[in-house]
Amino acid sequence: MTTDPRAPKGATEATRAAHAALAARLRLDDRADFERAERGLLARTEDDAILNAFGLPSWDFTANRALAATPAAPETVNPSLWRQARLNAAHGLYEVTEGIYQVRGYDLANITFVRGERGWIVIDPLTAAETSAAALAAVTAHFGELPVTAVVYTHCHVDHFAGIRGVVSDEDVASGRVRVIGPEGFLQHAVSENVIAGTAMSRRALYMYGMLLPKGAHGHVDTGLGRAVAGGTWGLVPPTETVSETGTELVVDGVRMVFQVTPGTEAPAEMNFLFPDHRALCLAENCSAVLHNLYTPRGAEVRDALAWSGYIDEALRDHAPAADVVFASHHWPRWGAEDITAYLTKQRDAYRYLHDQTMRLANQGLVATEIAEQLELPPGLADEFFLRDYYGTVNHNAKAVYQKYLGWFDANPAHLHPLPPVEAARKYVVYMGGAEAVLERAREDFAKGEYRWVAEAVNHVVFADPSHQDARLLQADALEQLGYQAESGPWRDFYLTGALELRQGTPELPGLRNPVQPDVLRGMPGSMLLDYLAVRLDGPRAAGRALRLELRLVDAGTAHLVELSHGTLHHRVCAPGTVTEPDAVVSLTRAALAGLADDATTFPELLSDRTIEVLDGRSDALSDLLELLVTFDLFFPVIER
Known part of the structure; x- marks a missing residue:
């Protein structure tokens, strides 16, 4: 019998030796995190999966159960990562403290439910509508039916907002029945990460989260931050109100919340908040049970380690004394002043150490790869499981600090x-x-x-x-x-x-060619949609063309001058009728513009049914522009060229 050379192989002796050496250094049998992860369990689903509208799994619980039942790591999995995966396999409805509950293990992130006077305040509605709806169903099964009265986004990453339509409808938000609260800059950065750089980031995310790998000992085991990214339906509902200043206090469905804005940390727009009457502190994704990313391998703006450390210090000083429990958008809470203080202090110190020691070595002439090879967290930090390299790593975080200050060039002329x-x-x-x-x-x-x-x-x-x-x-x-x-x-x-x-x-x-979901496009204002079209413009082909359009977005009540010039697409808000010598004046809805951004071939149909109307000028002017746009291919080559 011949062995298929394309099949996965077993672990070599060198890999087995590396695993044994690491296992000997770590306290892998420490049960403290397992006790934290199971504390407050109220209910656990017996379902095997959360299904989407087509009957396909958005989330699989069977892998969670298999992990929980297998303490010993297979030889093809790092034993420390296996321990983290078993912790992340814990799933169910948990009480954080009276009135605050989390559903964990239903998606990459946690979804939190806070009991208000009339219903539920939902914090971070996960990646997919299917998983957030299943989480709400678990809460309803335990507590009875209550309305959702508010949604709070802690930050602008997709696993914390894209499942919103599993817990609320557009009508709920439009009517004012549901408040949607996020940090200042939320929409801008959510769009930047998921649309402007959406195709490249989605392709890289396929690598980072192992979405194409089989699940198991030879494939995807765990992201470190959670079991996996849920499949399903994404959405984007913009905040109806934003928080811009630390110290802002809001009363949401009768619940007091005191906010700490933390821009430039784990996300460009992020916030922590204290529930003073519950003595509970939400740390968003600024503190979790991993060393986090200062640079995420899927691609994003480099994060500010110094600011991150400073905001944790601020939370430690100003909010931790008023909290008996801290919880976050991933992993499990920590209870009691001693555990909270040690946790925040060491998280603060780790990001500061990475920042300061990277720059010390840079100023001594070492380049990023040399620093990354040399730098290690000191004793007291390196041996904490919540600072292990499960998600971010010391190695690539050191390179991120270097990049933030000194960029891609290491000064070697070669x-x-x-x-x-x-x-x-x-x-x-x-x-x-x-x-x-x-x-x-x-x-x-x-x-x-x-x-x-x-x-x-x-x-x-x-x-x-x-x-x-x-x-x-x-x-x-x-x-x-x-x-x-x-x-x-x-x-x-x-x-x-x-x-x-x-x-x-x-x-x-x-079927996966376009990673930018139509619902995300529909949630974007006209200016952001036009920015997305500008990124898709084939500059060399458009360089010899000139075009001036007045686009009137009738449902948004705005008009935009759109100008094609020297291979670039410019736009600005204008008063209707003020564009001089336009090639065309076009009336359409923002939803229609989002539809064209998703699929430009629908233009003739939209023109025919008068969803798009050319009020003046050339009827083909807008189509001329659309023909200059490229369609991005999600599966561009990475490992070969």
């Missing part, structure tokens, strides 16, 4: 204008004596357990000749062992997804 990857790879392979010579040496290094170097060296062969199957398979084998060894859930998923695509090729799934 790196100022390097060749692009494919051209460089072809020359590297020639210099190294050809592809077969590279592979011969790489196989020797693989046998020594030098997987990092094998992956880097053989990558040149793959980029130089993506059809070279022996190179693809050897690089996949190296990435696979790196994935098995990774303590970080995202690192594991990146490595194993790379191995998968090397063995099986870049996916072709036409």
Whole structure:
């Protein structure tokens, strides 16, 4: 019987030795986190899955149960990551304190329900409408039916807002029956991450969260931050009110909330808040049971470690003394002054240490990769499970601090204008004596357990000749062992997804070509929709064209001058009828503009049914612009070029 060379392999001796060495250093049998994770359990679902409208799973509970029943890590999983995965497998309805409840283990994040005078205040309604609806159903089954009276977004990441339509409707919000509260800048940054950079970030997220991997010991195990990202229906309902200042106090359905705004920390727009009458502090995603990302591998703005540390210090000083419990949008709460103080102090110190020591070494002449290889958290921080590399890592966080201050260039002139990857790879392979010579040496290094170097060296062969199957398979084998060894859930998923695509090729799934969901587009104001169209403009093809349009968004009550100039698309709000010499004056709804942003081929239909009306000028002017837009392909190549 022949073994399929594309099939996953087992752990090598070098990987087993690495796992054994780590297990010997850590207190993997410590039960304190397991007790915290199960404290306050009120109910646990017996369902196997949360299904979407097509009867397909949005969330699978069977994997949670299997993890919980398997204490010993498989040899293909880092034992520390396995411990974290088992903690994240805890799922159900939990009491945080009287009047505050969480549903955990239904999605990547937690959803929190606070009992108000009339109904529920919902904090962070998860990634998908299906999972947030299931969480609300679990609360209703235990407490009885109550309306949702408010939704609070702690920050602008998709796993904290996109499931909102599972708990409220547009009519609820439009009528004022439900308040939607978020930090200042929420909508701008939610759109920036999920639309402007949406395709690139979504492609990278497939790697970071292991969405294409099988679940289990040879594939995705855990993200570190939670079990996985739920599938299902995304939505975006903009806040009806925003919080811009620390110290703001709101009474929401009779419940007092005191806010601390924390921009530039875990998200560009984020906030913590205290429930003074419950003596409970919500830390959003600024403190969780992992070392978090100062740079997220899916791609986003680099975060400010110094500010992050400072805001935790502010919470420790101003709010922690008034709290008997702290909880967050991921993981489990902490109760009591001693546990709270130690938790916040060490989280504060970790981000400050990463900031200060990275810059100390940078100012001594080390570059980002050298700093990352050298820097470690000191004793007292490194041995805390809530600061382990389960999500962010010391290694890539040090590079993030360097990038924030000094950027991508390390001052070595040889790196100022390097060749692009494919051209460089072809020359590297020639210099190294050809592809077969590279592979011969790489196989020797693989046998020594030098997987990092094998992956880097053989990558040149793959980029130089993506059809070279022996190179693809050897690089996949190296990435696979790196994935098995990774303590970080995202690192594991990146490595194993790379191995998968090397063995099986870049996916072709036409149904997933456009990662920007129509409902997200419908939630965007006209100016943001036009920014999205500007990013999709084919600049070289448009460079010789000029166009002036007046777009009147009748439902929004706004008009926009839209100007095509030298391969760029400009827009600004204007008074109707003030655009001089327009090529066309077009009337349409904001929803119609969102529809064109989703699928420009619908233009003739919308024009025919008078959803779009050309009030003056050329009837084809808007279509001329739409024809200059490119359609992004989610599955662009990553592991090959």
